[in-house]
Amino acid sequence: MAGNTGSEGETKKAWEEVGQHFSDVGKRIGEHYRGQESETRTSADIQRQTVKDAIQKVVDGLDQAFTGLGNALRDPQTKDSLNKAAKSLGNALDSTFAGLGDRIRQRGRKDSPGGGGEAQSGDKPMA
Numbered sequence: 504m505a506g507n508t509g510s511e512g513e514t515k516k517a518w519e520e521v522g523q524h525f526s527d528v529g530k531r532i533g534e535h536y537r538g539q540e541s542e543t544r545t546s547a548d549i550q551r552q553t554v555k556d557a558i559q560k561v562v563d564g565l566d567q568a569f570t571g572l573g574n575a576l577r578d579p580q581t582k583d584s585l586n587k588a589a590k591s592l593g594n595a596l597d598s599t600f601a602g603l604g605d606r607i608r609q610r611g612r613k614d615s616p617g618g619g620g621e622a623q624s625g626d627k628p629m630a
Contacts, residue, residue, distance in 0.1 A: 510602045517595035524588030531581040536571030 575581045 510598070510605070514595065514598040514602055517591060517598045520591040521588065521595045524584060524591050527584045528575075528581065528588050531578065531584060532572055532575040535575040535578070535581075536568060538571070538574075 576585070
């Protein structure tokens with residue numbers, strides 16, 4: 504199991520990198536959203552609490568969010584951050600599933616009849 508320690512460390516590092524990149528993307532999208540919010544303040548703060556007003560606020564919020572997201576996605580730094588986040592997510596998933604596959608194969612060898620893991624992945628099943 505000593506060999507897995509390095510693999511587990513690499514997996515942890517890969518997931519930490521995913522978190523960092525997505526955090527960066529989230530901050531950038533938030534900045535764009537807040538910019539849109541300050542530009543589009545309306546009299547909604549003083550409107551009565553009715554179902555119609557609540558629905559309008561939700562629609563306005565979604566419009567601002569998607570406008571902010573669109574602005575963020577046009578920003579070259581945000582695009583770069585998103586690309587890095589996607590790549591790090593792929594690396595973390597690859598590392599996670601590779602390590603998981605190794606552990607499953609090792610466990611299968613330990614649990615096989617005869618205890619020696621006599622069956623190999625290339626062996627044909629007996630009929």
